[in-house]
Amino acid sequence: MAKEKKTKTAKEKPLLTDASLNFLKAYIDNPSPVGFESGGQKLWLEYLKPYIDTHFTDPYGTAVGVINPTETFKVVIEAHADEISWFVNYITDSGLIYLKRNGGVDHQVAPAKRVIIHGKKGPVKAVFGWPAIHTRFGGGDKENQPKVENLWLDCGGRTKKEVEALGIHVGAVVTYEDGFEELAHDYYIGRAFDNRIGGFMIAEVARLLHEHKKKLPFALYIVNAVQEEIGLRGAEMIARRIKPDVAIITDVTHDTQTPMINKMIEGDVACGKGPSLAYGPAIHNKLLHLVEDVAEKQKIAIQMRALSRSTGTDTDSFAYANDGCPSVLISIPLRYMHTPVEMLHKKDVEDTIKLMYETLLALSPKTNLSYFQ
Ligand SMILES: [Zn+2]
Numbered sequence: 001m002a003k004e005k006k007t008k009t010a011k012e013k014p015l016l017t018d019a020s021l022n023f024l025k026a027y028i029d030n031p032s033p034v035g036f037e038s039g040g041q042k043l044w045l046e047y048l049k050p051y052i053d054t055h056f057t058d059p060y061g062t063a064v065g066v067i068n069p070t071e072t073f074k075v076v077i078e079a080h081a082d083e084i085s086w087f088v089n090y091i092t093d094s095g096l097i098y099l100k101r102n103g104g105v106d107h108q109v110a111p112a113k114r115v116i117i118h119g120k121k122g123p124v125k126a127v128f129g130w131p132a133i134h135t136r137f138g139g140g141d142k143e144n145q146p147k148v149e150n151l152w153l154d155c156g157g158r159t160k161k162e163v164e165a166l167g168i169h170v171g172a173v174v175t176y177e178d179g180f181e182e183l184a185h186d187y188y189i190g191r192a193f194d195n196r197i198g199g200f201m202i203a204e205v206a207r208l209l210h211e212h213k214k215k216l217p218f219a220l221y222i223v224n225a226v227q228e229e230i231g232l233r234g235a236e237m238i239a240r241r242i243k244p245d246v247a248i249i250t251d252v253t254h255d256t257q258t259p260m261i262n263k264m265i266e267g268d269v270a271c272g273k274g275p276s277l278a279y280g281p282a283i284h285n286k287l288l289h290l291v292e293d294v295a296e297k298q299k300i301a302i303q304m305r306a307l308s309r310s311t312g313t314d315t316d317s318f319a320y321a322n323d324g325c326p327s328v329l330i331s332i333p334l335r336y337m338h339t340p341v342e343m344l345h346k347k348d349v350e351d352t353i354k355l356m357y358e359t360l361l362a363l364s365p366k367t368n369l370s371y372f373q
Pocket residue numbers: 194229338
């Protein structure tokens with residue numbers, strides 16, 4: 001991508017290349033459970049390396065690519081690398097496996113799902129068992145509802161010994177088998193687009209900067225943080241280490257167009273209508289307005305939301321880290337969050353990448369973010 005001629009045609013080409021989509025598929029299909037993200041992080045770093053000057057990792061596995069590492073003004077673009085999963089908690093004498101949550105995994109969608117147990121001897125296939133419609137009873141007319149305490153995995157082992165012989169142990173993590181697929185009308189489905197789509201998008205921003213030969217007047221830290229799903233912990237750690245001057249966070253947000261969601265509570269956001277920006281105390285107003293101006297200039301449609309108290313994303317960790325860091329959240333709309341069929345629209349992926357990219361080009365160490373000037 002070095003020749004000028006190619007750069008010109010690159011502008012007309014679709015933003016997502018075949019190579020980037022292949023990476024997205026591989027990245028989504030690769031499990032990255034909370035606390036066990038290193039496999040995904042290695043994949044991500046390999047993809048990112050051609051577009052950065054240097055990289056580092058921290059003790060719990062957060063991975064950071066850096067462009068212009070010698071500049072003193074530091075800007076972060078960030079996503080989280082972890083996905084919700086289950087922990088093996090108890091193995092019965094007859095070989096059934098009971099679980100605990102590792103992050104906010106949804107018990108209601110679990111029955112009859114296929115899973116992978118990540119045991120000491122490698123991946124083991126299993127299923128969430130559930131009594132047949134003919135045989136189940138819950139007392140009277142009421143059917144049993146799936147709950148963490150009545151869900152079990154069946155891996156084929158018929159004794160605890162047989163299960164353990166497969167390398168399955170208390171504390172082994174469990175992920176759904178579902179992977180990336182394309183639907184009609186440019187929709188994608190996959191397990192844990194929350195938030196590996198974010199890791200993908202920040203890597204694409206780095207690729208575009210590299211391919212368009214953009215020179216930024218600051219150090220750019222491309223951060224893929226671990227352990228968001230259990231309390232924004234990876235971001236908390238890495239924000240202290242980097243001490244950024246500005247942070248741009250990306251994560252998923254709810255599309256509110258499907259049944260049983262109340263727009264009066266959840267607001268009005270739709271897949272395919274562009275990235276979502278939010279107001280909230282942790283969101284820096286001047287930085288938010290800068291992003292809104294960029295969207296307007298670049299003709300990128302955006303959707304606004306209001307957040308009460310906290311954002312529930314890594315934005316909070318960055319905003320309140322150190323002495324306070326101006327932070328903004330650029331979210332991508334998503335249907336069916338925390339289920340194995342999370343759904344999003346290709347155009348939103350492209351527009352969210354574009355909005356982050358153009359925001360970086362509009363930022364400089366001289367950007368005035370003071371509330372008092
Ligand atoms: Zn989540």
